[in-house]
Amino acid sequence: MPEMMTLIGGRSSKQGTTLCASKLGAEYAEISSTVEMNVEDMARLGLSNNSKVRLRTPVGEAILRCKGRETKDLPPGILFMTYGPLSSQLMAGDTAGSGMPISKNLDVEVEPIRDESGA
């Protein structure tokens, strides 16, 4: 059963150094396909580091790998991922007349993927 969580998109220094080399390389793809999640949430969902989860919004979905963060660093119910091709899949185009799409604090469904193939 999917759970609702709040996804924050942002930058990281690793993403910043990697994009200087290439946005088409394996390293950038790996960084932008990782989602940080509270370790207690992960335990409850039966997830461990590198487990796959499906994130879904009304406009799209993406499959990412989990990385655990302690509660003092990332509160329960909050997710963080760096901007990239997969975060784009989750963003709606509506800007409420501002020009700015919402890319922080998105409501997302989180669904563990039990089959490691991701199928």
Add this chain to the structure above:
Amino acid sequence: MGENVKVVRDATCTFCGCVCDDMHLTVDLDHKRITKAENACILGKAWFREHAIEERPLALIGGRPATTEAAVEAAAQILARARFPLIYGLSDTTCEAQRVAVAIADMIGGTVDTTTSVCHGPSGIAFEGVGESTASLGEIKNRADLVVFWGGNPAEAHPRLFSRYSVTPKGMFIPNGRKDRTVVLVDVRRTPSTPAADIFIQVKPRSDFEVLWALRALVRGRRVDPSIERRTGVSLTVLEDLVARMKSCRFGVFLFGMGLTMNRGRHFNSGALLALTTDLNEFTHWVAKPVRGHGNVTGADNVVSWQTGFPFGVNFSRGYPRFNPGEFTSVDLLTRGEADAALIIASDPADNFPKAAIEHLRRIPVITLDPKATPTTQLAQVAFTTATYGINVSGTVYRMDDVPITLRPAFESPYPSDEQVLTAIRDRVRALLGGNRLPAGAPVAAAS
């Protein structure tokens, strides 16, 4: 390392909006690469290290190698035929190139928009509504004794903002550097920036506006109900303590990030922070600066403002500039499927725009100018490889505090600059159109 080595002193890093101009670069001229970047942060070191000359075609047309001249012709044909073209990006190129891009938009009756619209565009809207109490980074370094970072993570996105301007450096009136400053960080999560702060205030997601408005009330001596903690995650005691510090400091600064602008509330969040800044100036001196991402995104705001009167999202289809975020901003134009061609300069919307906008980019002819291959160059009909600004190309960029800085390039590139390519496109479009494209019904006198 080759034998032919030179050192470029006081070069400028254009990775982020700090635009640090104290780089000492060691350049291997034989292999056309920078082998050492003294004073650079982790991002700057990667920026200089990874911008050696790559073996790429001068241009691609339909994915096939082409000359720059052939690509200019193909690009000009696309832009001259388009009825509602979009020119977008511009935050990682020089002001000289930005100026030509605006001229093309004017000529073809198109829209010119910059990455500001998906960065601090909402803050730009707020500036127009609320105003801006501002300062240079030098003033902040020399005077600010209370520094509040709100909704940003400079340790990872702008590392030297801490060490060069706002946290650790000694200043004229801050003789002991870090010891003379109180640093506050407001964010929804702990980040690598958090240890730099004396006070970390963790707000619940989507409650920045409420916290800022409560601070405004407290600054004005109004009562705030303790239930504010339930809504925002921040206790009244913490807010009252912060207000006491803000009213009693000598020089306070808000350095705010996209935790405010990319969030629910957008320009209302930025406007609340700017209004709080105004309120605080009744007690002591306060300024607010948006922390800018790309190396010359501030230049893009300046150039587009000089030339059109507006900072971003400017449309020329009536023969004069009109500004209307939501109507003439890139995400909207693409998501609604309105743009029928796009010229993307030094930007990669296919990597970070919403899905629907990227899908439309795949449906229309796209022209790109970029030193690197990116998801956007991959979908382009015409893709120019261009030289890297600051490393191969001189020109002017604006630091995030609107201070212009001249670039000192390290070595020559075999590829043309953005300005050279855009100038060639502009001249060819002008020839194809016979001057500016005028809208139907425009006064005859305007054509003369």
